[in-house]
Amino acid sequence: MATNGSAPKLVNVMIDGRPAAVGAGTNVVDAAHAAGVEIPIFCHHPKLVPVGMCRMCLVEVGTPGVDPATKAPILDDEGAPVIKYFPKLMAGCTTVVSEGMHVRTGTPAVAEAREAVLEFLLTSHPLDCPVCDKGGECPLQNLTMRYGPGRSRFVWGEKFHYPKPVPVGPLIALDRERCVLCARCIRFEDEIADDQVLGFENRGRGMEIVSFSDPPLDSVFSGNTTDVCPVGALTTADFRFESRVWELESRPAVCPHCAVGCNIGYDTRHGRVLRVMPREHDAVNEIWLCDKGRFGHGFTTAEGRLTHPLVRDISGALVATTWDDALTRVAEALKRTVAEGGPAAVGGVAGATLTNEDAYAFGRFLRAVVGTNNVDHRPKVIADDSVHRFGAGADTIVHALGAGHAIVVVGLDAEAEAPVLFLSLNKARRQGAALITLSTAPQKLDRHASHLRAVPGSEATLLAALVRAALEAEYEPVDGASVPSGALPNAAVPNAAVPSAAARVLADRLADHGPAAVHGVHPVDPDAVAQAGKALASAGGVLWIYGRSAVDAGLVPLMAAYAAATGQHGRAGTGLVAVGRHANAQGVADMGLTPDRLPGHARVDDAAARERLADVWPSLPSSEPGLDAGAMLAGGVQALYVLGTDPVGDDPALDLRANGVRTLIVQDLYLTPTAAQADIVLPAQSAAERDGTFTSLLRRVQRTYAAVDPVGHARADWKVLRDLAARYGDAESFAAPSDVFDEIARAVPAYAGLSYAALGPAIRTAPTDIFLPFAPLTEARSVSYIGTRYENRHGIGAAWLTPAEATYAAGDTAAHEAVAADGGEDAFAGYAVAADDALHAAAGDDLVLIPTAILFDAGRLVASSTVLHPLVPRPFVAFSPFDALQRGLVEGGRVRVTGAGGTFEAEVVVQDGVTPGTALAPESLGIAVRAAVGGERAGRVRVEVVAAGPIERGASPTPAPRPSSSPSTTATVTPGQI
C-alpha cells in the first residue's frame, strides 16, 4: 500500500522455472502473473476475494520437503531442496504462496484439467458468439481458443435453453445460458459496492443469477458487473447490439459528471459515442465507474443541442446567425454597458463543469479584458482557500488508506454526489480505516461508519464537539496516564513548524463545545462523539472530505483549523478534500472564478499575485472584490454573461429581466430556461467534443480528449472568449487549448511546471516511442483482470501540491516554515460555532426541510440518456417513519410543502433513518426545493396532505424506495426494452 508505510514481507517462489519474489499473502495466480506466466481464470478477480469456484486455475503446486523427524529440509544429492508436489491439482486463486513454493502450469495434467473445465463450462453454453455483445472481448472465447478442447462430447440438444435476455436490472440484461456462475457480479456488488442485491438461486444446472431487490439490481454501480463478467451473460442496455467491439474506436476522456474525475473511454463508431468504459487509474477510479458515468452519455448526441449562435430579431424571437455577427453583438453590448456603468456593470457566472482552459479564459476575459471582478461560479463548494492551504496530500489515494487512518465525511452523500469516491471510502473502511460520517441526512455510507447525525442549523456544534473530543483525547491524560502532548504523532512531516501549542489553543477555545454539549441538541449519543474523537486522535492521519452541505453550514473553517493546528494536512491521507457536485468544481476555483480570488486562490488585492498576473494579462482589474453569483443574478449587474450553468432552471421563479439584468448572454449546450431569456445565445461544445483538463476533487489535473465532432457550429468556450477578447484589441491569440494551459501554468503557481505533454502523451513522435509509463501507484499493476478493461495509455495527470507541500518537497525549509506559520495562529481563527436556533426551535407542526443530492436527477445530462431517464424518480419528499405515522403520511401519497421562499408538491416517501422532525427533498428533480427554503441549506416548511396514497402499506411489501430509482419507474421495464 503506497501510503501505509511498511512494505509487505517478500516470499520467493518458482513458477514454471521462473523465480519471483512476491508479497506474503499473494495467491498463486497473481504471483504467476508477476513472474510472467499466465494462469487462466474466470471467477478470480484481483479486486475481489478469491472463492475458487470455476477451477480454471488448477495448477501443480509443490513445497520444499521437510523431514518429519528432524524438521530439516530434505536435500537432494546436489544440496537443492527436494520439492514435494501435492498429489492433486490446486486452485491457484485460493492457494497462497509460501517460501520456496514451486508451481508448474505447463504439465499434461494441468492442460487436461483446463480442457476438462472448459468443456464442462461449455456444456450448456449456447455458443451464440456471433450475436453476443461480448464477442470479441470475451475471456471465455479467448481462453477456450487457447486452452479449450476444441470439441465437446456433450450433445447439443441437451443444452439448457432459457428465454433470451431477462432484465436483471433496468440497465443490465442477463442471458442465463451464457453464465458460468463465477459469482463475480455477486461479489462485486457485495464486496465493492456494498449492495447485496445479486444472488444465486437454485442448485446444480438450474443455478442462476437473480436479483430480488426492489427495484431489481438496486445499485448505482451495476454497470461494473458487465465489465467483471468473464462471459456474455451480463451486458448493458445502452450498448445492446449497437456494434461489434472490434469496430469501436476508443477515445480517452475524463468523466464530466462529478468531481471524482474517473478516467473513461468514449467508444465511438462513425462519430457516435456508443458506450462509455472505465479506463484504469489506480489513484482515481481503479477500474470502476458509476452508472451515471457509464450510461449518461446522451449529451454527446446532437439531439436538442444548440447548433448556431442565436440572437433576437426585431420581433424578439431567437434566430440563428453567424459567429462573427454574434460575437460582434456581444462585444458591442458589453462595451456599451461599460461605457454607461463602468466595468462593474458587467458580470459573469460560470458553471463548475467547464474545463480549466474554459474557466481560465472566462476569468481572464472578464478580469483582464473587461476589467471587472464580478466573476463567480455556481454551485460553489470552494469559496475560500482552505483546500489550497490545507488540502489533502497530493499523493492521497482514498482507496489505499487503511488501518491507522481516519476519514471524516462531512455534509456529503458520497454515493449520490461522487459515487466512485463512495467505492474508495468503502474500500478504505474494509481495509481498517476509521470512517466517520457527519451529516443531517442518512446515507448508505453510514451503514458501516460511525455516524454522527446533526440537526440542521446546528451542524457546527456537532463538528466542534467532534474536534474537541479529538483534541481532548490527544492531549488529555487517559486513565491517569499522561500522554506526551508535545509529541504530536504526525507533526514530523511536512508541517513540523506548526506548533502543537496551536492545537492546545484550539482545544481550549472549544472547551465549551465538548461532546457533552451535544446532548439534547443532536440525535446522537455524546459517547459516540467521544469515541469518534478518539478514533481521530489515534489515527496516523485524518482526511476530511466534505460536500456542499458542509460548505453551506459553514463547517469548512473549523475543519481547516483542526488540520492546521494538528499539522494534519499536505501528506497522504491527511487534510481537506472538497467534493463539488460538478466535474471541475476544484478547477474553476483554482482558475479564480470567485469574486474575491485571482487565479491560484490569491486575494484580488494580493500584491504578489497582481505582480505575477501583470506579466501575463493585458491589464489588471481593481483590487476590490466583485459581486458573487447571488448578487449578480439578483440584478447587481446590467450585463450578465452566463457560461455553462442554468440558474433559471434551478430556480424557475428567477426572472433575470425583472431583477434588472439588461443584457443577458448565455453560452450552453442546450436552450436552457436561462438561455431562453437571453439576448444572445452561443452554442457550446460538450465535454466529449473538445480537449481540455479537469481538476479532480483530489486536485489531480487530468487531460480529456475530443471524442466526437462538434455538434453544428458549436465552438469551444476558450475559443469564443479568445475571439471576444480580440474584439477588445487583446493581442493574445491562443491557437490550441494547450496554449491556454501554458498560460495557466504561468498564472497559477500550483499549476507551474504542468503542461499537456507532462499530463499525458498526446503524440507519439516515433513508432518506437512508448506511451508515458503508468506510474506504479499500487501493487494492482501486477495483476491480470481477465475481464473487459481498458488500459490507461493516455497519462495519469498530476495532482498539484499545496504551498506547504510544495515548499517541503522542494526542501525549502525557510519558505516551508513561512507557509506553515501562515497556517498557524490565524488559520483557526475564522471558524464560528454557531447554532441557528430559529431553525430548530419547536414551532408547532413545521418540519425542517433539507435539500439533498440525488445521483439520477432530472438535469439535462441524465435526461439526455435514454436508459437513465426512466430511473429519474418523480419528485418526492422523504419523511421519517415517526413523522409519517404522526401526520398520517402514506408512501405514495402527495403532499404540498410550503416554505418561506416558495411551495411545491411532491410524492411521499417514508424512509428509515431520516431524523424525526426533518424531511428530505432531492434537488434537481424539477421542483424548486432550494428556493422553497429560501436558498438556504435547510428551512422550516409546512406540510399539507394533498392526496392520501395507497393505504395498505402492510399488504404491499414495498420498502422505502431508494431515491435514485422508484419502483414505479422501473416496473415498466420489459425484456423488449432491454
Added chain:
Amino acid sequence: MPDPAAVPPALPPADRLQRAFAAEIAAAVAKYPAGRQASAVLDLLYLAQAAYGRITTEAIEEVAAVLEMDPTQVRGVVGFYSLFKEEPHGRFVIHYCTDLPCALRGADAFLPRVCRAFGVPGPGETSPDGLFSVEEAMCLAACDRAPMMQVNLSYFHDLTDERLDGIVAALKAKAAAGEAVGPPFGFGSVRGVAEGVPSVEAPS
C-alpha cells in the same frame, strides 16, 4: 426534536412470521453471536414456512427484514434447499426416491402407482383435494428398503400397492378427523412449532 430512541422503526411490510413466532425467532437468533444474526436464516425460513404455509415473497422479505439481510440473499438460500416450498403444496408432501439404487429395486416403475394411490396426476403435482403433493427425490438414504417414500417427516419403506392404500387411508382419516395438520417441515428450534404435524408411523 423528539427523542430518537422513542422513534418506532418503519413498519415492516409484513409481520405474520413475527406475530406467530416471536419467541422462536428470539431463540434462533440468540444461538449466534451478536451481529451474526443472519446465521439464523434457515431456522427463520422454516418458521416462515410454518407461518405463511409456504415461502412467499412476503415471507422472504420479512425474514430479510428481521435478520437485516437483503431479500436476494434470503432468496438464494430458499432456492438451494428443496424442503423450502415456494409453490403451493398439499398438506402432506410425499418425497418419493427414484434415484439409481432405488430404481434398481423397481422404484421408478412404481412411481405411477404411487401417484395414482395419492390421486395425484403426476410427480410434482398436487391432488385435487389439496391433501397430497408427490415429488421425486434424489436420495432419501434408505435404498435398502426401496421403494420408499417420506411423508412429511416420516419414512415408509418396502412399499407395495396394499401398503400404499393403507397409508393413504390412514392419512385421509387423520385429515378428515380434523387433526391439526400443520406445515410439513420443521427442524431445530422449530421442532416445537412442528409438534402439530401428523407423525404417521409406519404400520409394520
Added chain:
Amino acid sequence: MLDDLMHLVRGMGVTFGTMFKKPVTIAYPEVKRPVSDRFRGRHELKRYDNGLERCIGCSLCSAACPADAILVVPAENRDEERYSPGERYAAVYEINMLRCIFCGFCEEACPVDAIVLEHEYELAAYDRREMLYTKSMLLVPTAAGVGGTPQDTRGRDVPFRMGGMDYFKTPLEVKRALPAGPSSVGAGE
C-alpha cells in the same frame, strides 16, 4: 526465296484453316457464357423458407473482408417486428462493390450462410454512388406465397441454424428436469 514463299503459304494455311473452324468468341452481351458453379459474383443475402432473413447482423463478414467493403449496423429483433430468427438482425447492410475483390471471405465467415456470392457479374454503373449496394438490393426476394420481413412472430417458434447447430429447438428432457426457470422452447424472447 522459295523458303520465304513456303513460310507465307504455311502461315496463310493457318489463317484459312481457322476460317472454317467454329469461332470461340461469343456475341456478348446478346449471348452469355455460363459460369462455373463456384464462380464468385455479386453477393446475395439469403432468406429462410419462411421469408425471414438469414443475416443476424454479426459483422463477421465485415471483419473478414480484406477490402473493408462491408458495413453492418445491427439492431434488435422484436417478436412483433421480426427480420431474422434470434435476437439480432442487420438494420443496415451495405457492400461497396468498387472495393470488393470477390474473394469470398465474407461467405466463408458467415455463421448462418446468409451471404452468398452468386453468378451475376454485370456490375458496371455510371455513378460511383450506385456501386454502394444496400440491403434492399442484396436481399433476395421471397418465395411466392411467403411473407417478407419484418414479420409478426408472436407465439411462433422460428428455429434456425448457426455454426452448424440448430437453435430454438426443444432440448431433450429439460422440461422434466427443471420444473421452474428455463423454458423448453425459446420462442424469441
